[in-house]
Amino acid sequence: QVQLVESGGGVVQPGGSLRLSCAASGFTFSTHGMYWVRQAPGKGLEWVAIITKEGGIDYYAQSVQGRFIISRDNSRNTLYLEMNSLRVEDAALYYCVRDAGTTTGTKYYMDVWGEGTTVTVSS
Amino acid sequence: QSALTQPASVSGSPGQSITISCTGTSSDVGGYDWVSWYQQDPGKVPKLIIYDVINRPSGVSNRFSGSKSGNTASLTISGLQAEDEADYYCSSYTRRSTLLFGGGTKVTVL
Numbered sequence: 001q002v003q004l005v006e007s008g009g010g011v012v013q014p015g016g017s018l019r020l021s022c023a024a025s026g027f028t029f030s031t032h033g034m035y036w037v038r039q040a041p042g043k044g045l046e047w048v049a050i051i052t053k054e055g056g057i058d059y060y061a062q063s064v065q066g067r068f069i070i071s072r073d074n075s076r077n078t079l080y081l082e083m084n085s086l087r088v089e090d091a092a093l094y095y096c097v098r099d100a101g102t103t104t105g106t107k108y109y110m111d112v113w114g115e116g117t118t119v120t121v122s123s
Numbered sequence: 124q125s126a127l128t129q130p131a132s133v134s135g136s137p138g139q140s141i142t143i144s145c146t147g148t149s150s151d152v153g154g155y156d157w158v159s160w161y162q163q164d165p166g167k168v169p170k171l172i173i174y175d176v177i178n179r180p181s182g183v184s185n186r187f188s189g190s191k192s193g194n195t196a197s198l199t200i201s202g203l204q205a206e207d208e209a210d211y212y213c214s215s216y217t218r219r220s221t222l223l224f225g226g227g228t229k230v231t232v233l
Binding site: 035037044045046047050059060061095100107108109110111113114115116 | 126155157159161163168169170171174175180210212214216219220221222223224225226227
């Protein structure tokens with residue numbers, strides 16, 4: 001079945017770095033744009049980043065621009081999020097999410113979500 | 124960029140209809156038909172219920188419907204049921220090629 005499984009979350013000090021991974025299975029990973037979306041405890045959803053299916057184009061929320069990098073390895077069916085200069089406000093459950101578009105292009109809506117991986121930023 | 128504006132809470136009795144608004148600007152909601160809605164039960168993963176303003180994925184109840192007027196999109200739940208209690212989020216593409224979520228609306232069935 002279609003599945004996204006995140007890993008790499010953990011506890012990190014402010015200013016530290018962390019790399020999240022998302023293993024995709026059950027679909028042709030290379031034909032879908034992908035997102036990272038986060039949700040702080042008790043708070044709403046926040047869009048973090050998008051990467052196109054080829055990996056050539058990426059965009060970021062202003063809150064993470066310049067600190068986070070989204071990337072993908074289509075040969076490994078894996079999505080990544082490199083997080084640097086982490087702040088207390090970056091603490092959240094990070095979801096790996098699939099864009100519904102395929103060869104017709106990005107559709108800008110999210111049809112498959114992983115269960116998330118938790119990032120805690122604390123000294 | 125600020126989140127899209129949604130009411131914090133909406134409530135209704137079983138069988139009633141409720142509408143959740145999602146207000147943005149001409150640079151996001153008003154400028155594109157890439158508006159989607161997600162339902163999130165407590166402790167669960169969000170679920171897509173409306174895409175491209177008005178479309179329902181297969182398997183989603185036809186009691187959910189979407190619309191848009193100007194810079195405001197809306198989600199209507201008809202024939203409200205106890206199982207509809209959840210948090211609802213709108214999302215829109217923006218002029219900067221990014222996406223925005225609304226702050227979320229908690230729906231309570233009285």
